[in-house]
Amino acid sequence: MSAVDKAVPRRDARSISEIVNDERFRSIFYQIIVAVAVIWTAQYLITNTAENLQARGMSTGFEFLSSTAGFSIAWSIIDYEAGDTYFHVYLVGIANTLIVSFFAIIATTLLGFVVGVMRLSSNFVVAQIASAYVEVMRNVPLLLHILFWFTLSSALPSPKQSLGWLDSFFLNNRGLYVPAPVPGDGFDIVIIMVLIGIAVAYGVTVWATKRQMATGQRFPAFWTGVGLVVGLPLLAFFALGAPLTFDYPALKGFNFQGGADVPRAFCALLFALVLYHTVFMAEAVRAGILSVSHGQTEASYSLGLKPSWTLRLVVIPQAMRAVVPPMISNWMNVVKNSSLAIAIGYPDLVAVFMQTSLNQSGHAIEIVAMVMLFYMTVSLTISAALNYYNKLVQIKER
Amino acid sequence: MSLDTQLPDDGVHVASAISDEVVIELASVNKWFGEFHVLKDINLSVNKGERIVICGPSGSGKSTMIRCINRLEEHQAGDIIVNGTEMGTNIKNIDAIRRNVGMVFQQFNLFPHLTVLENCTLAPIWVKNMPKAEAEKIAMQYLERVKIPEQAAKYPGQLSGGQQQRVAIARSLCMSPTIMLFDEPTSALDPEMISEVLDVMVGLAESGMTMLVVTHEMGFAKRVADRVIFMDQGEIVEQNTPDEFFTNPKSDRTKLFLSQILAH
Numbered sequence: 001m002s003a004v005d006k007a008v009p010r011r012d013a014r015s016i017s018e019i020v021n022d023e024r025f026r027s028i029f030y031q032i033i034v035a036v037a038v039i040w041t042a043q044y045l046i047t048n049t050a051e052n053l054q055a056r057g058m059s060t061g062f063e064f065l066s067s068t069a070g071f072s073i074a075w076s077i078i079d080y081e082a083g084d085t086y087f088h089v090y091l092v093g094i095a096n097t098l099i100v101s102f103f104a105i106i107a108t109t110l111l112g113f114v115v116g117v118m119r120l121s122s123n124f125v126v127a128q129i130a131s132a133y134v135e136v137m138r139n140v141p142l143l144l145h146i147l148f149w150f151t152l153s154s155a156l157p158s159p160k161q162s163l164g165w166l167d168s169f170f171l172n173n174r175g176l177y178v179p180a181p182v183p184g185d186g187f188d189i190v191i192i193m194v195l196i197g198i199a200v201a202y203g204v205t206v207w208a209t210k211r212q213m214a215t216g217q218r219f220p221a222f223w224t225g226v227g228l229v230v231g232l233p234l235l236a237f238f239a240l241g242a243p244l245t246f247d248y249p250a251l252k253g254f255n256f257q258g259g260a261d262v263p264r265a266f267c268a269l270l271f272a273l274v275l276y277h278t279v280f281m282a283e284a285v286r287a288g289i290l291s292v293s294h295g296q297t298e299a300s301y302s303l304g305l306k307p308s309w310t311l312r313l314v315v316i317p318q319a320m321r322a323v324v325p326p327m328i329s330n331w332m333n334v335v336k337n338s339s340l341a342i343a344i345g346y347p348d349l350v351a352v353f354m355q356t357s358l359n360q361s362g363h364a365i366e367i368v369a370m371v372m373l374f375y376m377t378v379s380l381t382i383s384a385a386l387n388y389y390n391k392l393v394q395i396k397e398r
Numbered sequence: 399m400s401l402d403t404q405l406p407d408d409g410v411h412v413a414s415a416i417s418d419e420v421v422i423e424l425a426s427v428n429k430w431f432g433e434f435h436v437l438k439d440i441n442l443s444v445n446k447g448e449r450i451v452i453c454g455p456s457g458s459g460k461s462t463m464i465r466c467i468n469r470l471e472e473h474q475a476g477d478i479i480v481n482g483t484e485m486g487t488n489i490k491n492i493d494a495i496r497r498n499v500g501m502v503f504q505q506f507n508l509f510p511h512l513t514v515l516e517n518c519t520l521a522p523i524w525v526k527n528m529p530k531a532e533a534e535k536i537a538m539q540y541l542e543r544v545k546i547p548e549q550a551a552k553y554p555g556q557l558s559g560g561q562q563q564r565v566a567i568a569r570s571l572c573m574s575p576t577i578m579l580f581d582e583p584t585s586a587l588d589p590e591m592i593s594e595v596l597d598v599m600v601g602l603a604e605s606g607m608t609m610l611v612v613t614h615e616m617g618f619a620k621r622v623a624d625r626v627i628f629m630d631q632g633e634i635v636e637q638n639t640p641d642e643f644f645t646n647p648k649s650d651r652t653k654l655f656l657s658q659i660l661a662h
C-alpha cells in the first residue's frame with residue numbers, strides 16, 4: 001500500500017524527460033506519426049490523380065461497367081458475345097483465371113504428393129529422378145516455362161494431321177479437342193444422387209466412429225462411402241436409361257467442329273503452372289514427412305499399431321501441420337501466377353480486363369482496383385481458411 | 399560404495415518372482431549394419447517374471463539387441479522366440495509379438511498431437527478394438543499408477559520430462575504387455591526427475607513384470623535386477639547376479655567399465 005501512496009504524488013510531477021522516455025507514450029506517439037503519414041500520402045495521391053485525370057478530360061466512376069465492351073474474346077468458359085458489358089468481361093476474365101487455376105491446383109497437389117514421396121524413396125533411382133525434376137523445374141523462371149510450352153505446342157501438327165486418341169480426343173496446333181458431355185432428361189437426378197451419396201457416406205462415417213468408440217467394433221466406413229458416392233449415381237444413371245450423350249469433335253474443312261475445344265494457350269499455361277508449382281508442393285510434402293521423427297513411427301509400432309494405422313493416426317496428422325501452410329500459399333501463388341497468361345494470349349482476367357478493357361475505356365484506376373480486389377479476395381479467403389486450420393491443429397506446448 | 403544417488407543404497411532387493419517358463423529366447427542372433435557386425439552370436443534366455451539390466455559402453459549394441467525383440471530392428475541370423483512365437487518376416491507373428499511387448503524409449507516418443515489420455519487409449523482402441531469408455535477407464539488406472547492422473551487432458555508438450563516418461567510407461571502398460579523393454583529410460587532426464595521414473599519402474603518390478611532394462615542406473619540394477627548383463631562390441635561379455643557383478647566382476651572389460659562409471 002505504502003508504495004502506491006508514495007507513487008501518486010510523484011506521478012503528477014512527471015518531468016518532460018520522464019514522459020518522453022515512457023514506454024507507452026513512445027508506442028502511442030509512433031503509431032500516431034505512422035497513421036498521419038499514411039493518411040497524408042493517400043490523400044495526396046488521390047487528389048493529385050483526380051486532378052490529373054480531370055485535366056486530361058478522363059472521367060472517373062464505375063458507370064462504364066454497364067456499357068458495351070464491343071470486342072471479342074478468343075475463348076471463354078462462360079458465354080460471352082461482343083455486345084456484352086464491361087462487367088461481363090470482368091466475369092469472363094475471372095472465370096477464365098479460375099478455371100485454369102482450378103485444374104492447376106488439383107494437378108499440382110496430386111503430382112506434388114507423388115514427387116515429394118518419391119524424393120524420400122529408399123530406391124536410389126526413384127529418389128534421383130525426383131530430385132532432378134525439382135532442381136530443373138525450380139531453377140527456370142515461370143515465364144520461361146510458359147513460353148517454352150507455348151512455343152513447343154506451335155510445333156504440333158495442323159488440324160488435318162491431328163494426333164487423335166480413340167477418335168474422340170484430338171491435339172493439334174490450335175488446341176485440344178475433346179467430346180462435350182450433353183446431359184439428357186433426368187441427368188439432374190444423377191447429380192442429386194451424387195450429393196445424396198456424399199451426405200449418406202458422411203453420416204455412415206460419423207456413425208461408424210461413434211460405434212467404434214462405444215463398442216470397439218469397426219466398420220469399413222471408407223469403402224462403404226466410396227460405394228455410396230459412386231454406386232448411387234451409377235444405379236440412378238442406368239435406371240434412367242443413361243441420360244448422357246457426348247458431342248464428338250469432327251474434322252470439317254480446316255478445323256474441328258463440335259465437342260469442346262481447349263485452346264493451345266490454355267494447355268501451355270496449365271502445363272507450365274503445374275510443372276513449376278509441383279516443385280513447391282513436393283518440397284512441402286517432403287519437409288512435412290521429415291518433420292515427423294522416426295521415433296514416432298517406432299513408438300507406434302511398439303504399441304502394435306500396423307504400418308497403415310501408424311501412417312493414418314500418427315504420421316499424417318503431424319506431417320499435415322507442416323504441409324498445409326506452404327501448400328496453401330502455393331495455391332495462392334498458382335492463382336496469382338496464372339496472370340502471366342498475358343504473355344501467350346490466354347484471355348485471363350488481367351489480359352481481358354486490365355489490357356483490352358483498360359485501353360478501350362481508359363478507366364485505369366477503377367479497373368486496376370477491381371482486378372486487385374479479385375486477387376486479394378482469393379488470397380484473403382485462402383489465408384483465412386489457413387489461419388482457421390492452423391488454430392485447429394496447433395500443438396499445445398508450455 | 400554408492401553407484402547411484404537416485405535410489406537409496408540400502409541393500410533392499412525387490413522379491414524375485416521368476417517362473418520356469420521361458421518367454422524370450424535369443425539363439426545365436428547375429429546382425430550387421432552394412433559391413434559392421436553389431437550383434438555377434440547373442441544367446442539369451444529370459445524367464446517369465448525375470449528382471450534383467452543390460453549395461454555396457456556406448457555403441458556396444460544394447461539398444462540394437464532389445465530392439466530386435468520387438469522387430470524395430472531386423473536380425474539377419476539366428477532365432478528369436480517371444481512368448482512361443484517365432485520372429486520372422488511373418489507380419490501376423492510380428493503383430494502378435496508387438497502386442498505383448500511394451501517399449502519405453504529414451505526420448506519418450508509421446509504423440510504430440512494427442513492428449514495424455516488419447517496417447518494411452520490410441521492403441522487399445524485400434525489394436526484391441528476396445529470401446530473408448532473402457533479404454534479411458536483403464537488408461538486412468540495406469541495414469542494413477544504412475545501418479546499423474548491430473549494431467550490426463552494435457553498435451554505432452556505441456557509436461558516435464560519426468561512426467562512425459564511416466565506417461566510413456568502408462569501408455570505401454572495400457573496394452574497389458576507381458577514383457578516390458580526399457581532403452582535408457584532416464585538418460586534424457588534432469589537428475590531431479592530420474593527418481594520419479596525409477597520409482598515407477600520399481601513398482602512395476604514389484605508387480606511381477608518381465609523387464610529388460612538398458613540403463614546405467616546401478617542403484618536400480620542392485621535393487622531390482624535378477625541378472626545384470628554386460629555387453630561390449632556386440633557381445634554379451636558377462637552376466638551375473640547384481641551382487642556378484644558389482645563386487646566380483648570376472649572380465650577385464652567389465653572391471654574397466656565399472657571403474658569408469660564409478661569415476662563419475
Ligand SMILES: Nc1ncnc2c1ncn2[C@@H]1O[C@H](COP(=O)(O)OP(=O)(O)OP(=O)(O)O)[C@@H](O)[C@H]1O
Nearest residue numbers: 431432434436454455456457458459460461462463
Ligand atoms: N541404423 C543404423 N545404421 C548403422 N549403424 C547403426 C545403426 N544403428 C546403430 N548403429 C551402430 O551400431 C552400434 C550399436 O548401436 P546401439 O545403438 O545398439 O548401441 P548402444 O549400446 O545402445 O549405445 P548407446 O549406449 O550409445 O545407446 C553403434 O556403433 C551404432 O553406431
Ligand SMILES: [Mg+2]
Nearest residue numbers: 460461462582
Ligand atoms: Mg542405446
